[in-house]
Amino acid sequence: MTYPGPLNIHSEIGRLESVIVKRPGYEVENLTPDTLKHLLFDDIPYLPAIQREHDEFTDRLRKRGTEVLYLEKLLAEALDDTIVREQFLDQMIRESQSNIQCSSQTLKEYLRSFATEDFVAKVMGGVRKSEIGPDRKTNLYEMMEDHHPFYLDPMPNLYFTRDPSCVIGTGISINTMAEDARKRESVFMDYIIRYHPRFRDTDVPRWYDRSSHFPLEGGDQLILNEQTVAVGVSARTTPQAIEEMARNLFAGNPSFTQVVAVEIPKSRAFMHLDTVFTMVDRDQFSIHPAIHGPGGEMRIYIIRPGMENGKVEIEERTHILDTLKEVLGLSEVGLIECGGGDEIAAAREQWNDGSNTLAISPGVVVTYDRNYVSNQCLREAGIEVIEIPSSELSRGRGGPRCMSMPLVRAEVR
Template identity: 50%
Template sequence: MYPGIHNYSEIGKLNKVLLHRIGKEVEGLVPDNFERLLFDDIPFLEVAQKEHDRFAEVLRENGVEVVYYVEETAKAIADPQVKKAFLNDILDESNLNSQAVREAIFNYLFEMPAEEMVAKIIAGVRKTDIENVASTNLADMISSAYPFYMDPMPNLYFTRDPGACVGNGLNVHHMSTATRRRECLLLQYMLKYNKDFAPEGTQQWYDYNDPASIEGGDVLVLNAETVAIGLSQRTTAIGIEKLAENLLHKSTFKRVLVFDIPKSRAFMHLDTVFTMVDFDKFTIHPEIEGPLQLFEITLGPDGKPRFESVTDQLDRLLARVLNVPAVDLIRCGGDDFMAAQREQWNDGSNTLCIAPATVITYERNYVTNDLLDKKGIKVLTIPSAELSRGRGGPRCMSCPVNRDDL
């Protein structure tokens, strides 16, 4: 068992990782709520769970301790008073329209054991779960056809986004969409009350209550001095500034690199177009190789953040901050434009590095996987027919907690 949060790279030997085993929450997905819940399709749960179990199995086969959101949150709320506060915070974020409904949901959930309660919150509370809730609230009557009192959290299996372990601390993010904000509360309570997960002294670099959005798929720890952050569809410049200021003032990190990436569904986060796979190698989507705005944030002599526009080519910039002679950018899909688009959509660039030159990928991205193999990268593939329907890959599905230093 690896105590504490320790994460100073993208590629150091992975010792401990936080996952969420995909569950009944995806069975709350229907075409009518795709836009609301940020999905394009409905994973077949039985097969998706087998695929996710294989992901966890590959991690364990390679010496990684796997812990899960439900169990770790349940440990955090074992005390009844903490459990009560957690449930009230969840209800505050659940867009409930009447006090009667709120009280009925509170009583229904609070009677459950902690682990069962957390699982049910993630799965969502349907109106059929609670009988005889009297409400004369107009908004309740207008939305009476909607099946849920409390929406499910189908995106939680992408555990990269609610928070990020950076150095010896943790970000608890403010997600850009209302439907995902409750996920961060689980992590907030783990940080405050689960000392197995976050021992005393664990730093917090970003707070759930900070107003500007930032998401973990945009945060890459390149080395002990450098963090890269994507200015993306879901991470704001204000959020980046706040995180950068905390890191530069209170940690060993000396610079934050900001990548201004296209604001679209296919380029949702930085790690969907760019991930590190070895000391000097990255997977990359060809469309961010060209003209791309890059910024570097450091502390000036006066102790205030200094912002500089970077004009270097991406490979030269990365070689400089990583202190290597050159960097190899491995294109997702190679030189085949169609393969690049197809495998980018299925997260071909979204690799999870579990040791230098050893990565976990989706087996479906065979063009990119073959290129990685030819570059000397050990590729461990997992099935993904159903998991990939959520538009995220192995890096998206994992929150590294503890890595060896390089």
């Protein structure tokens, strides 16, 4: 099937044809107990094992016919031009000022010494103080090795490619990340869309841009069908960002006529909407029961284009099941509860992303093997479950959907 451009996502469940991932690398090795909180990790993965698990994840995708593209390779190809690479370096240094613990010139000279692929790996992986020789250290802070160990902080969350950007229809949302440790990540997709040969001449529309003031992250953005986008109001995504994105989407892509804003508890466990709610088939969803309030009520808002250009109309709803039936035009919708609804199993498996499924075609999902109760519930509901090993991948608090940024899905007929 051919599409009008390099991006085409009109559902969460259409056959996954092309996806961007990031293989965990040197950046994971640069986690330490003292930097875990700052870098948003709860534990330190073992690099060889997490790479094996990630490789099995991508192998499963390829076996189902998905083109797997690597973020690091795409970025290196986008930076093939010397002028673009220097521009990228300047921007990365500028946006890293809060983290850089040495002079900008010292760091620039060091990073310029690498070939492009190694340069990309170094920017992503971080620069340790011990890497730069004493002859390059020009001030007191640079010479004091007992301070923060990095001149440039690593970005270990990069293997969760879902959050910095999200394809919606034939356009893209380049997101403003909420946490300082992740703000630089969306620079990479910005450059890939602007300068990679696959995208640069296609005039890809942007529904949101990382220059916006308000945080918006891809784990909160779910494309339910060609008319409907659901977005979580979470610890990482604000109502202001959702409304801004909705206005841009309605103005630039008339097929989308409604954005459903779903408020979820703002906690580490419930980081994004897709950690508690994902679409697994045309009329079935995985869900963590704890997102419901008393009596099963929630705060849900349907945003639609207003009568005046650039304006929107907003209506409130209180029940997720009824809202899904309404916006999807379905008489019945199935909610498959994480952990089978058991209080202990649900909490345990949701912590390990039991609800964070990646649909690769209608009724076929990739999940972590460790969530065996939730996986059995999915199977009993008629869903084909492809399990992947997850002892190390799960340490980053993200599942298969978090680790994937779809570029193209087949239309659902």
